[in-house]
Structures are given as C-alpha cells and as structure tokens.
Amino acid sequence: xxxxxxxxxxxxxxxxxxxxxxxxxxxxxxxxxxxxxxxxxxxxxxxxxxxxxxxxxxxxxxxxxxxxxxxxxxxxxxxxxxxxxxxxxxxxxxxxxxxxxxxxxxxxxxxxxxxxxxxxxxxxxxxxxxxxxxxxxxxxxxxxxxxxxxxxxxxxxxxxxxxxxxxxxxxxxxxxxxxxxxxxxxxxxxxxxxxxxxxxxxxxxxxxxxxxxxxxxxxxxxxxxxxxxxxxxxxxxxxxxxxxxxxxxxxxxxxxxxxxxxxxxxx
Amino acid sequence: xxxxxxxxxxxxxxxxxxxxxxxxxxxxxxxxxxxxxxxxxxxxxxxxxxxxxxxxxxxxxxxxxxxxxxxxxxxxxxxxxxxxxxxxxxxxxxxxxxxxxxxxxxxxxxxxxxxxxxxxxxxxxxxxxxxxxxxxxxxxxxxxxxxxxxxxxxxxxxxxxxxxxxxxxxxxxxxxxxxxxxxxxxxxxxxxxxxxxxxxxxxxxxxxxxxxxxxxxxxxxxxxxxxxxxxxxxxxxxxxxxxxxxxxxxxxxxxxxxxxxxxxxxxxxxxxxxxxxxxxxxxxxxxxxxxxxxxxxxxxxxxxxxxxxxxxxxxxxxxxxxxxxxx
Numbered sequence: 001x002x003x004x005x006x007x008x009x010x011x012x013x014x015x016x017x018x019x020x021x022x023x024x025x026x027x028x029x030x031x032x033x034x035x036x037x038x039x040x041x042x043x044x045x046x047x048x049x050x051x052x053x054x055x056x057x058x059x060x061x062x063x064x065x066x067x068x069x070x071x072x073x074x075x076x077x078x079x080x081x082x083x084x085x086x087x088x089x090x091x092x093x094x095x096x097x098x099x100x101x102x103x104x105x106x107x108x109x110x111x112x113x114x115x116x117x118x119x120x121x122x123x124x125x126x127x128x129x130x131x132x133x134x135x136x137x138x139x140x141x142x143x144x145x146x147x148x149x150x151x152x153x154x155x156x157x158x159x160x161x162x163x164x165x166x167x168x169x170x171x172x173x174x175x176x177x178x179x180x181x182x183x184x185x186x187x188x189x190x191x192x193x194x195x196x197x198x199x200x201x202x203x204x205x206x207x208x209x210x211x212x213x214x215x216x217x218x219x220x221x222x223x224x225x226x227x228x229x230x231x232x233x234x235x236x237x238x239x240x241x242x243x244x245x246x247x248x249x250x251x252x253x254x255x256x257x258x259x260x261x262x263x264x265x266x267x
Numbered sequence: 268x269x270x271x272x273x274x275x276x277x278x279x280x281x282x283x284x285x286x287x288x289x290x291x292x293x294x295x296x297x298x299x300x301x302x303x304x305x306x307x308x309x310x311x312x313x314x315x316x317x318x319x320x321x322x323x324x325x326x327x328x329x330x331x332x333x334x335x336x337x338x339x340x341x342x343x344x345x346x347x348x349x350x351x352x353x354x355x356x357x358x359x360x361x362x363x364x365x366x367x368x369x370x371x372x373x374x375x376x377x378x379x380x381x382x383x384x385x386x387x388x389x390x391x392x393x394x395x396x397x398x399x400x401x402x403x404x405x406x407x408x409x410x411x412x413x414x415x416x417x418x419x420x421x422x423x424x425x426x427x428x429x430x431x432x433x434x435x436x437x438x439x440x441x442x443x444x445x446x447x448x449x450x451x452x453x454x455x456x457x458x459x460x461x462x463x464x465x466x467x468x469x470x471x472x473x474x475x476x477x478x479x480x481x482x483x484x485x486x487x488x489x490x491x492x493x494x495x496x497x498x499x500x501x502x503x504x505x506x507x508x509x510x511x512x513x514x515x516x517x518x519x520x521x522x523x524x525x526x527x528x529x530x531x532x533x534x535x536x537x538x539x540x541x542x543x544x545x546x547x548x549x550x551x552x553x554x555x556x557x558x559x560x561x562x563x564x565x566x567x568x569x570x571x572x573x574x575x576x577x578x579x580x581x582x583x584x585x586x587x588x589x590x591x592x593x594x
Contacts, residue, residue, distance in 0.1 A: 003391035010380070010388045017379045017420075094375050096340050098392050099363035263280060264340045 003100060004108055011112035030070060030124055037065030054198050059132040060225060066128045067221045068193045070121040074152050075159040075187065075216055077110035077117075083163075084170035084177065090264045103255060107160055114156045118149050125224065141226065148224035151233070155215045155240050159187065161247035162212070168251075171258030192218035212247070215240035271314040271337065271444065271476060276346030278307040278332055278500075306332040307343070308500040316443070317474035321481065321491030321508070323585060329500040330480040334446045337478065338368045350444060364393055367442040371449035375433055378422040382432040385421070386439060393440035400439065406472075407435040410465050427458030434462065438469065447479045451486055463489050484582045498589055512584050519558050521551040523565060524573040533568065552579070 016022050041061045044053065051057060056064065083106065086092040095102035122145060130137060166179040188194060190213035197205055197218045208214050219236035222228040228236075282304050285295040307329045314320055322330040335341045336348060339355035339362070348355055353362035369375075376385040390400045408414040411431045416424055421432060430450065438445070450466070451459040463486060470477060470490075481487055487494060487508065494511070496504035504511060521540075525547045533549075535542040539561040540553025549569070553561045558576070566574075578584075 003388070003394075006388045006391040010377070010384060013384055014377065014379055090373065093335075093338075093340050093368070093370070093373065096358065097338055097363060097366065097368045099360035099394075100392055260342050262341055264335050 007105060007108045008112045008115075011109050012116065015113065015116055026120055030066070030120070033069050034062070034066050034128070038062045041065070054196060055227070056196070059134075060227075062132050063125070063128055063225060064196060064221060067121065067125060067224060068217055070117065070124065071152055071217045071221055072188055072191075072193050074114045074117040074121060075156055076184070077113040077156065077160065082106070083167035084175070084180065087168070087170040087258075087262065088174055088265075092262065093264050096264075103164070103251065106164075107157070110160050111153075111156065114153065118153060121152075122149055144226055145224050147233070148220040151215070151220040151223060151237055151240075154237070154244075155212075155220065158212050158240055158244055158247055159216055161244070161251050162187070164251045165247070165254060168254045168258045171254075171261040187213055187216050190214070191216040192221070209236065210239060212240055212243040215243075270316055270351070271312075271478075272347075272349045273313070273333075273337070274311045274347045276307055276310040276333070276336065276343050276348060277305065278329075278336060278341070278343045278345075280304045280306055305500045307336070310346070310497075310500075310502045312495060312502065312505055314476050314478065316476055317470075318493060319470055319477040319479065319491050321479050321487040321494040322497060323480075323487060323494055323589075324497035325589060328497045330497055331448055332500075333497070334368070334448055334478060334480060337444075338366065338446050339363070340368075364440060365443040366446075367437040367440070367444070368446045369434060369437045369448065369450055371430065371447075371452035374421070374429070376421050376436050379420060381418045382421055382436065383417045385436055386417075389436055389439055395440050399441070403439050403441060404435075407438060410468055411435060411461070427454050427461070430454060430458065430462060431465075434465065441473060441475075443475050445475050445477045447477060447481075449481055450479070451481060451483055459483065459485065466490055484580075484585070488581060496585065496589060504588065508581065511588060512578055512581055517555055517587070518552055518579045518583070519555055520577040520579060521553065521558065521562055521565070522573075522575040522577065523549040523551075523569060523571040524575075525549065525569055525571050535564075539564065 041058060045051070045058045045061075053061070083092075086095075092102070095105055098105070125145065126137075129141070162183060163180065166183045167176065169176045169179055190208055190211065192214070197208060197214060200208065215236050219228070219233065219240070223233040280303070281301050283295075284300050284302055285291045310329075310333065322333065324330045332341070336343050337350060337355055339358050342356050351362060351365055353359045355362065376382055386400075386404065389395075395403070404417075408417060411434065413428060413431045413435065416428050416432065421429060424432065434450065447466070451462050454462065466477070466479075467490060469475075477490075479486065479491060492507060494504070494506070494508045495502060496511075528547045529544045529549065532542060532544050535551075539557050540551045543550050543552075549565070549571075551561055551565065562574075
C-alpha cells in the first residue's frame with residue numbers, strides 16, 4: 001500500500017473514531033439545517049402566496065438549502081485553521097521531517113474529509129430529492145449528481161489553495177485565524193450558500209462568474225438541481241480550472257517564502 | 268562513514284516586543300518594535316556515526332534551534348551543515364528517511380488512534396519493508412515493554428506510555444540520525460529510567476548518531492559520554508563529560524566522620540570554605556587550591572573515623588561553568 005492510500009485510510013479511521021460524533025456530523029447537523037431552511041422558506045412562500053420565487057419551487061428551494069451547506073462542508077474539508085495553527089504552535093514540524101511533500105500530505109487529508117462529505121451529499125440529496133420533489137427520479141438526474149460531485153471535488157482543490165494562501169500568512173503574522181473565517185464567509189456569500197446567485201444583481205453576477213467562488217457552491221449545486229444548462233455548467237467549471245494553476249503556483253511560491261520565516265516554535 | 272558536520276552556524280530571529288499593560292498592547296497595534304535575537308553564533312562541531320552527544324545549556328541558549336536546523340525544520344542565517352552528506356534544509360527524502368526527531372513536548376502520533384494505526388502510516392511514509400517493520404515492532408515493543416498498549420488510543424495512555432509509543436514510532440524506520448529533544452520531560456522516575464535504558468540498548472544495537480537535549484542531568488550522565496555546552500547561542504565546551512568535572516570542577520567537598528555527634532558548628536575561617544554539620548559529620552565545601560590548608564586545619568582539631576573527598580555533583584560543575592562562560 002502506498003503512503004497516499006494509507007493517509008486516506010488513516011484519516012477515514014479518524015473520522016469514524018467516535019461513534020456519536022460521527023452520526024451527529026453525518027445526519028444530525030444536516031437535518032437541523034434542513035429543518036430551519038424548510039421552515040423559513042415555507043413561511044416566505046406562504047406569506048407571499050407564491051408557488052415559485054426566483055425560479056425555485058418550495059421543494060427545489062429546500063433541496064438548494066440542503067445541497068449548499070453540504071457543499072460548503074465538502075469545501076471546508078478538514079477543520080479550517082489547520083495550517084495556520086500548526087505554523088503558530090510548531091505542529092508543522094512533524095510534516096517537515098517526514099520524507100514526503102508536506103502540502104501534498106495536507107491536500108490528501110483535506111480531500112479525504114471532502115470525499116467523505118461528498119458521499120454524505122450524494123446520499124442525503126438522493127433521499128431529500130425523493131422526499132421533497134414529487135417528480136420521478138430519472139437517470140439524467142443521477143448523471144447530473146455524479147457530474148456535480150466530480151465538479152465539487154475539483155473545486156475543493158481550488159478552495160484548498162485559497163485556504164492555504166490565507167493560512168500561510170501565519171508564517172509572517174503568527175495568528176491569522178480571522179483570515180480563514182473571512183475566506184469562509186466570502187466563499188459562502190459569493191458562492192451562493194446564503195442566497196442563490198440568481199438573486200444577485202446582474203452586474204455583480206457578471207463579475208462573480210469570473211471568480212473561483214461561483215464554482216464552489218452555485219456551479220455544482222445548480223448542475224445537480226438541473227438549474228443550469230450543460231454549457232453554463234461547463235463554463236463555470238472552466239473558470240475554476242483556469243484558476244487552479246494560478247492558485248497552485250501562488251501556494252508554491254508563498255510556501256517557499258514562508259518556510260524561510262518558519263521558526264517551529266512550541267518545540 | 269555517516270556524520271554530522273556543522274561549521275560557522277548562526278541563526279538570528281526577529282522577535283516583536285511590547286511594553287507591558289493595556290497601553291503597551293494598544294501601542295503595539297500601531298507601532299510594533301522588533302529586536303534581533305542571536306539564537307546561535309558561529310557554532311561548529313562534528314559528530315561521528317555511533318556517537319551519542321548531549322546538548323546542554325540554559326533555557327533559550329540555542330540547543331533546540333540547533334536541533335531544528337539539523338533536522339531541516341528551520342533555515343540558518345549563516346553557516347554550513349552537512350548531515351550524512353546532505354544539506355538538511357534541502358529536505359531531501361533520502362536524508363529524511365534516515366532521520367528521526369523526537370520532541371518530548373510535542374506528540375507526533377495521532378491522539379485519536381491506537382499507536383499501531385499510526386505506525387502503519389509511518390511504515391508507508393518511510394517505505395519500511397514488511398519484514399523490517401515486523402521485526403522493529405517486535406524489538407521496540409519488547410524493549411520498551413509496551414506491547415499491551417499498542418492497540419489503545421494514544422490519548423488514553425499515561426504520559427510515560429505515550430512517550431514510549433512516540434519513541435517507538437520515531438525509531439520504526441531504524442534511523443541513522445536521531446534528535447531527541449527532552450525525551451524524559453514530565454516523566455516519573457521509573458519511566459525516565461525505562462526510557463534511558465531503552466535508548467542505551469537502542470544505541471548499542473544500531474549505533475545511530477544521537478543528539479540529546481535534556482534538562483535532566485541523569486539523562487546526560489547515563490547516556491552521553493560527550494557533551495556540548497551552549498551559552499547564549501555560542502558553543503563554550505565540546506568534549507567528554509568527565510573532563511568537565513576534572514578540569515573545571517573547582518570545588519571539592521571534604522567530609523569528616525567523627526566519633527561523636529556535634530552540637531555546635533565550630534569556628535572556621537570563612538575564606539577557607541563553607542563548613543556544615545549533620546549528626547556526626549562535618550562537611551566542608553572549598554576550592555581545589557585551598558583543600559590542603561583547610562584539611563590540615565580540621566585534622567588538627569579533630570581525629571575523624573573517616574575522611575572523604577568528593578567532587579561536586581556534575582550538575583553544580585556545569586551550572587558554574589555555564590554561569591562563568593569559561594572558554
């Protein structure tokens with residue numbers, strides 16, 4: 001077994017190490033979010049007396065708010081703040097003495113968590129779709145789900161790079177926890193987690209579509225829900241792909257510079 | 268033959284400072300002041316394969332900085348380092364596969380998993396062949412007497428057990444260079460002894476280079492025939508531990524065992540040393556130069572049953588040495 005496979009296996013064992021935490025994380029949290037979103041939008045639909053808002057029926061809106069936080073969870077991967085915390089307290093030392101690329105190891109652990117949440121998304125979405133939407137479940141929907149899942153997985157690499165860039169500021173500024181929180185907020189807002197991007201003014205949408213954020217949530221969610229055409233989905237995916245080498249090179253450069261500053265304190 | 272070579276190594280850190288109190292903190296938000304701290308200054312040393320060297324110095328002397336540079340964790344400001352022929356901060360995988368770093372205050376294994384789970388990952392990271400892996404697990408768990416604890420979550424182990432599983436994890440790949448930073452810190456006496464015994468056995472069996480920093484002189488005395496003393500970032504002594512005691516142990520302790528118990532401390536010239544009494548014993552701490560004169564004076568007054576001359580404990584000699592910064 002190679003080390004990447006073993007890393008994935010170790011991380012999965014960590015995820016399922018605590019039974020109650022696992023089930024709360026897997027089901028409890030999502031069900032609560034779903035319940036709140038459903039109750040909120042139901043009252044909005046009822047007070048407006050409308051059957052559709054912004055092109056969403058109540059069932060579709062509920063599904064959107066099931067998918068958006070789950071997608072955000074995939075992007076979050078392992079806990080936010082992991083790298084800056086390790087730079088701050090010297091925990092990074094462990095990875096620097098191992099004969100493997102430290103950021104490669106970090107990416108793998110991150111993607112293991114993301115992969116686990118992807119499974120969660122696919123399962124809960126399928127259950128939610130069957131429960132909330134009366135239309136018959138078709139093969140094309142299943143294929144869209146698969147494509148969406150692949151989309152999120154690639155987008156997660158982009159988010160990892162952005163997160164690394166924020167976290168690596170800790171090489172110079174020690175404690176940068178707030179930067180990570182800001183990134184999470186910006187990614188959630190511009191990605192469409194709080195409100196679908198179709199609710200944004202057109203001028204804002206025109207800018208956002210060239211930023212990587214739309215690909216984090218809105219792009220894959222709309223693809224899964226069948227709210228974007230294949231051409232639209234492909235375009236937002238292409239934007240994400242174009243950003244990946246830029247972000248990757250920026251991470252590499254900052255890592256190299258940051259390492260010269262690293263003091264390994266706390267050891 | 269593999270070895271470590273360090274020449275003209277220096278490292279400076281830029282550290283922020285702030286005045287105490289709330290006002291100081293507010294000022295620090297706008298105008299932060301920095302000082303440059305020399306953690307290492309022109310350090311040179313050579314360590315041969317199979318040597319076990321103790322790094323000694325007060326807190327902040329630069330021992331850990333030296334270890335971190337040798338392990339390739341931090342970059343030096345100046346100087347050259349070669350570890351087994353590699354520059355450590357190039358982070359060459361070939362070197363990292365032959366190296367181990369154990370930090371007494373930092374866990375390397377995953378808390379939520381049993382040690383064996385972490386070892387399986389380390390096996391892949393270090394590309395340890397299956398046969399060697401099994402052999403090492405068998406040997407290390409046997410010597411460390413930790414076999415029963417390998418399937419228990421690391422966080423549920425006692426401090427001593429945790430240190431043992433950490434040691435085991437770090438040595439699984441049978442490294443040729445081992446950096447040990449305070450391996451016995453916080454352990455009880457039994458656990459300290461067990462770790463020392465293990466390190467001795469490991470050293471005898473595999474002959475790696477071991478660099479050890481510890482504040483427990485027992486660790487150094489038992490394990491390191493050679494010591495390197497560091498003061499304020501500079502190397503002030505590099506040689507045998509016994510030589511320090513012989514050459515720089517300026518004080519001697521003279522103990523007279525008398526027939527009768529003493530009730531009052533006799534008058535004694537203070538310039539000849541410090542006299543103490545306990546039961547029927549008189550002990551005098553004096554300088555090497557004044558020992559004969561002081562002994563003559565005491566032997567004129569008493570007819571002791573027994574006379575002993577002791578060197579001061581090594582801890583005291585090193586403390587004196589570090590305080591004086593003798594070259």
